[in-house]
Amino acid sequence: MNDFVMPSLGADMDDGRLLEWYVKPGDAVKRGDIVALVDTDKAAIEIEIFEDGVVSELLVPEGEKVPVGTPLARIGGSGEGAAGGMAATLPETPPAVAPETVIETVGKPVPPEVPVTQAVSSVHATPAARRHAQERGVELSDVSGTGRHGTVTKADVEAVAKELEATLPAEPEPQPKPSRKRISPLARRLVKELGLDLATIEGTGPGGTVTKADLERAAVPAVPKPEPKPAATRVEPVKAESSPREQKQAAMRRAIGAAMAKSKREIPHYYLSNRIDVSRSLSWLEEENLERPITNRLVPAVLLLKATALAIREVPEMNGFWLDGGFKPSEDIHLGMGISLRGGGLIAPAIHNADQKDLDELMADLRDLVKRSRSGGLKSSEMTDATVTVTNMGDLGVDLVYGVIYPPQVALIGFGKITDQPWVENGMIGARPILTVTLAADHRASDGHRGGIFLTTIAKVLQDPEAL
C-alpha cells in the first residue's frame, strides 16, 4: 500500500487545490495515467501517477487545498508495493518532511529575512538531523541550517526544539493529533512582538498551522495598531476585499518571488553573452517554410531550441540540478520553456528529450505546450522534470536577457530579438540578422570557461541549420 501524494510541481509551489479526481476507489491505474487535476497558483495541471496499482481510497476530496506532500490517495495491489514515492516529486523534495511543510498562507508579504523557500520543498538536512527532527517533532522547514550550504544539522534541530518547548503552552490541549501548535517562523516571531498568548490563538492554516493572518486577527482587539520596531516585520492590514483572481495573482507573485529569492540568495550566478549571426539559419528557414503548408511551418525559436539542446550535449555542466551540496547532472535533456501567462506570471513546462527530436517534433511540442499553457492540460511530469530552462524574449523586442536560474537547475539560457545589425566578416562590413544569446549559470556547477564553450557551440551549430 502506497500513498499518492500532492506532488511538488516546481520549486515555487507550496500547495495545490485538488480540482478533480479522474479515478475512483477500485480503479486500476498504470504508470503515467492522469489521475487528478490540481490547481497550483499558476495553472491547472494534470497529475500523473508513477506506479501501477489499484486505487483503494481517495483521501482528499475535490475542492480541497493541501500542502505539497499531503497523501491524496492510497494505492495498493501493485505487487511488492515497492518503496519510493508515487508522485511526480522533484528530486529534492524530502518525502519525510514535505507533508509537514509549514505554509505561509495567502494574503501577506513575506519579509526577505524569513527563509521561506526552505519551507517549500528543499530542506537539506543531515540524516541525523532528520531522525532527530522526527523524534523531537520539529518541522525541518522551521529550522535554518548552519551547516555547509545551509544544511540543517542535528544541533540546529535541537535548538529549534528547545525554542519550541519554551514557546509552547505547558499543558498541551487534549487533542490527540496536533501534539503542538504548528506555527510558521514568521508568525512565531510576531507572537513575541505582539505579546500574544499562542495557546489562545486558533490556527487556520494548513493542518491547523497558526499563520500571520491568525495573529493579526488575534492582535486586533488588544493592539489596534501595532507599531513595528525598526527592521521588524510590518503587519499589513488584511485586505478585506480582493477577488479570487486577485488572490490567485498575489499567490503566484509570492510563489515566483520565493523561488527567485532563493535563486538569488543561494546560487552564485555568472553571466555570459554571445552575439550570433543567424543569417544562414534564417534563410534556410525561409526557404524551408516556402515549401511547407501552414501546419508544418517552423519558427526560428525551434532552431534555437535544437541548437541549445545539442550544445548541452557538448557541455553537460549546464544540465541538471544542484542538490544536497552537489551537482547532479542529468542524462536527459528536458528543456523548460519559459512561457509567460497573459495576465501575469510565468511557467516553465518541459519539452522532453529535446536533443533527440527533429525540428518538426520540436515545433509540434512547442506549439502544443504554448497552447496548453494558455488553455489548460499541462501534465505534472512536464512541470517537474525540466533540467534547464530556456527563455525566448525576442517577441517582446528584448535585446538581451539577464536570467535568474530556476532552482534547483543550474543554468538559464536567454534569447533576445533578432535584429539587423552591422557585422564584420572577412574584413567586410555588412548588415546581418543578429541574435544575442545569454547564459546565466551556477558557478558551483561550472565556470565561465565552460559557459563560453557552451555559447560558442550554440553559435556554431546555428551556422549549419541543415544539420539541426
Place this chain on the structure above:
Amino acid sequence: MTENQIKDTVFTALKDVAPEADPSSIDPDENIQDELDIDSIDYLNFMMGLHEKTGVDVPERDYAKLATINSAVSYLVARVG
C-alpha cells in the same frame, strides 16, 4: 462565407489562442499581437486556426497583412469563396 461569418471565425480562432481575452472588445484596427499580448507561437496557432476553419493557407510573407482584425477579415474575404 459572409464577411460576418469570417469575422466570427477570426474571433473564434483568437479565442482559441487567448481564451481569457475578448476579441470583440479590442480596436479592430490595432495590432492583434499587441492588443492581446500574444507571442509568435500563439500567432502561428492563430494562423493555423484560420486555416482549419477557412481553408486559407496564409504564406509566411503575408502574416503582416493579417496584423489587425479588420485587415485579417479583408484578407480572408478576398480568398474565401
